[in-house]
Amino acid sequence: MTSTEAFETVLNETAKTVTATLKDVFGSHRLIVGTPHRLLDAMRHGVLNGGKRLRPFLVLETAKLFSAPQQAAMDVAIALECIHCYSLIHDDLPAMDDDSVRRGKPTVHKAFDEATAVLAGDGLLTLAFGLIAEAESIPPAPRIALISALSRRAGVAGMVGGQMLDMNAQDHDLKDIEITRMQTMKTGALLSFACEAGAIVGGATVDHRNRLRHLGEVLGRAYQLSDDLLDETGDAGAMGKAARKDRGQGKKTMVALHGVDWAKDRLYDLSVEAEELLKHYGDQATTLRAATRYIVSRSH
Amino acid sequence: MTSTEAFETVLNETAKTVTATLKDVFGSHRLIVGTPHRLLDAMRHGVLNGGKRLRPFLVLETAKLFSAPQQAAMDVAIALECIHCYSLIHDDLPAMDDDSVRRGKPTVHKAFDEATAVLAGDGLLTLAFGLIAEAESIPPAPRIALISALSRRAGVAGMVGGQMLDMNAQDHDLKDIEITRMQTMKTGALLSFACEAGAIVGGATVDHRNRLRHLGEVLGRAYQLSDDLLDETGDAGAMGKAARKDRGQGKKTMVALHGVDWAKDRLYDLSVEAEELLKHYGDQATTLRAATRYIVSRSH
Numbered sequence: 001m002t003s004t005e006a007f008e009t010v011l012n013e014t015a016k017t018v019t020a021t022l023k024d025v026f027g028s029h030r031l032i033v034g035t036p037h038r039l040l041d042a043m044r045h046g047v048l049n050g051g052k053r054l055r056p057f058l059v060l061e062t063a064k065l066f067s068a069p070q071q072a073a074m075d076v077a078i079a080l081e082c083i084h085c086y087s088l089i090h091d092d093l094p095a096m097d098d099d100s101v102r103r104g105k106p107t108v109h110k111a112f113d114e115a116t117a118v119l120a121g122d123g124l125l126t127l128a129f130g131l132i133a134e135a136e137s138i139p140p141a142p143r144i145a146l147i148s149a150l151s152r153r154a155g156v157a158g159m160v161g162g163q164m165l166d167m168n169a170q171d172h173d174l175k176d177i178e179i180t181r182m183q184t185m186k187t188g189a190l191l192s193f194a195c196e197a198g199a200i201v202g203g204a205t206v207d208h209r210n211r212l213r214h215l216g217e218v219l220g221r222a223y224q225l226s227d228d229l230l231d232e233t234g235d236a237g238a239m240g241k242a243a244r245k246d247r248g249q250g251k252k253t254m255v256a257l258h259g260v261d262w263a264k265d266r267l268y269d270l271s272v273e274a275e276e277l278l279k280h281y282g283d284q285a286t287t288l289r290a291a292t293r294y295i296v297s298r299s300h
Numbered sequence: 301m302t303s304t305e306a307f308e309t310v311l312n313e314t315a316k317t318v319t320a321t322l323k324d325v326f327g328s329h330r331l332i333v334g335t336p337h338r339l340l341d342a343m344r345h346g347v348l349n350g351g352k353r354l355r356p357f358l359v360l361e362t363a364k365l366f367s368a369p370q371q372a373a374m375d376v377a378i379a380l381e382c383i384h385c386y387s388l389i390h391d392d393l394p395a396m397d398d399d400s401v402r403r404g405k406p407t408v409h410k411a412f413d414e415a416t417a418v419l420a421g422d423g424l425l426t427l428a429f430g431l432i433a434e435a436e437s438i439p440p441a442p443r444i445a446l447i448s449a450l451s452r453r454a455g456v457a458g459m460v461g462g463q464m465l466d467m468n469a470q471d472h473d474l475k476d477i478e479i480t481r482m483q484t485m486k487t488g489a490l491l492s493f494a495c496e497a498g499a500i501v502g503g504a505t506v507d508h509r510n511r512l513r514h515l516g517e518v519l520g521r522a523y524q525l526s527d528d529l530l531d532e533t534g535d536a537g538a539m540g541k542a543a544r545k546d547r548g549q550g551k552k553t554m555v556a557l558h559g560v561d562w563a564k565d566r567l568y569d570l571s572v573e574a575e576e577l578l579k580h581y582g583d584q585a586t587t588l589r590a591a592t593r594y595i596v597s598r599s600h
Contacts, residue, residue, distance in 0.1 A: 031456065034461060148433040
């Protein structure tokens with residue numbers, strides 16, 4: 001078994017636990033009582049769809065660095081995954097990326113309808129903040145810090161703003177720096193929240209918070225770059241979506257702009273940067289090191 | 301000057317203050333730095349559009365009953381108005397109510413485009429929770445209570461769920477009890493949050509919180525009923541939108557089901573119920589009494 005395969009086993013195990021917890025949440029009294037059936041079904045369709053649960057994984061793993069209570073980390077991980085899934089539902093809408101299939105299944109607006117997809121996304125986004133606010137596993141101060149950070153990273157100067165830049169990009173060619181800004185906001189912001197969240201629930205210092213946020217940004221850039229490489233080199237099976245789709249839609253990527261070799265060199269640089277940040281955590285960061293290698297190498 | 305006219309003056313004054321504060325928020329460093337221009341413009345279009353600011357008014361007035369700091373009440377009022385405005389932007393979308401005009405101006409998806417409208421709504425919703433989380437005017441415990449209550453009232457068992465039921469209703473005739481449930485969720489939930497929020501920022505007892513939440517529900521039912529009466533009797537000028545529009549779309553209202561006289565009797569009952577709840581607050585509740593009369597009488 002290669003180290004990548006070994007890591008995939010770990011990631012899959014975590015994904016199973018996260019998905020089981022999500023199933024509990026979406027089958028809980030809180031959600032079943034009062035939620036229209038069709039809306040709850042649409043949210044479940046959007047959330048329980050076999051995702052890799054990379055963001056929850058990063059919350060759980062970074063929380064371990066600070067011996068944070070498992071339950072506290074899981075509560076944040078679940079809320080973050082709700083945000084990620086809402087963003088996918090809205091991004092798939094006809095007015096946005098107009099995708100019919102995600103992870104081999106119809107997207108929410110295809111399986112239900114557009115109005116239901118908009119509302120399922122709104123519902124997940126609204127729920128995420130409530131889940132953190134009500135997470136008794138986390139003391140009040142970090143709970144508030146988490147909500148503030150999540151609002152900023154998922155909001156108009158973060159993920160939502162990144163999607164806006166991505167939509168605008170379809171009308172004109174982006175420059176190098178504009179692509180980086182868009183991707184940092186669209187993908188990087190939630191990954192950097194994931195890593196920083198572990199430090200927050202672990203009651204870590206501001207230095208640790210900043211370092212892990214930085215790690216999340218580095219992993220976000222690497223993730224996006226390897227995604228673009230996969231898109232360019234065209235291994236559709238590894239992506240679960242049509243290869244070259246992004247280029248087909250006229251979306252400029254850094255790989256399209258600078259070439260495959262440049263991208264591979266850049267991925268190597270990013271892996272070194274991540275290793276440097278993880279040195280502070282010694283052996284405790286073994287799994288996060290494997291995660292870094294996994295993100296960097298999945299496109300090779 | 302009639303008492304209704306006097307109250308309208310008070311409401312308009314509050315609306316001016318709220319709108320000025322919203323302008324500050326949407327011109328603040330926090331939002332200008334990092335938010336794509338077009339997205340910020342779309343959010344401003346959706347928020348600074350001459351609304352009556354009834355929900356902020358109710359937060360501010362109920363907070364006065366408990367001598368809560370003005371700044372704390374305003375911070376919540378602004379967040380709540382962001383939620384209300386996001387819901388209007390999404391409700392107006394072609395896949396939802398498909399409205400082109402709101403308060404005499406093009407809706408956000410008409411003035412911009414659908415994708416921008418979806419993202420502007422998402423951005424406002426995300427921002428609202430961050431504004432409360434970062435409201436230093438409010439101690440940590442009530443801040444968390446506010447976020448939890450807002451998430452529940454604005455979420456899938458509240459406002460978002462109500463809009464879902466409203467969408468479903470276009471396909472079949474709703475029964476009496478189903479209309480009530482839909483309207484309680486769609487309109488009542490945010491108004492009940494508005495009133496309860498004043499009690500929360502004022503550090504009031506659970507009894508007060510429950511009573512004011514109840515007041516908000518009563519005002520919500522009255523508001524909806526007078527809205528439906530206006531729709532039925534057709535004073536388009538008073539509504540700022542096309543009269544009989546809801547009936548024209550085949551939406552069943554309680555007025556359509558039970559008639560104008562029944563609705564007026566019911567409005568009277570609701571005003572008595574509100575007066576009973578406000579008795580606990582004596583002269584301090586004079587403005588809230590005027591608000592009740594205003595809501596009840598605007599359709600006569």
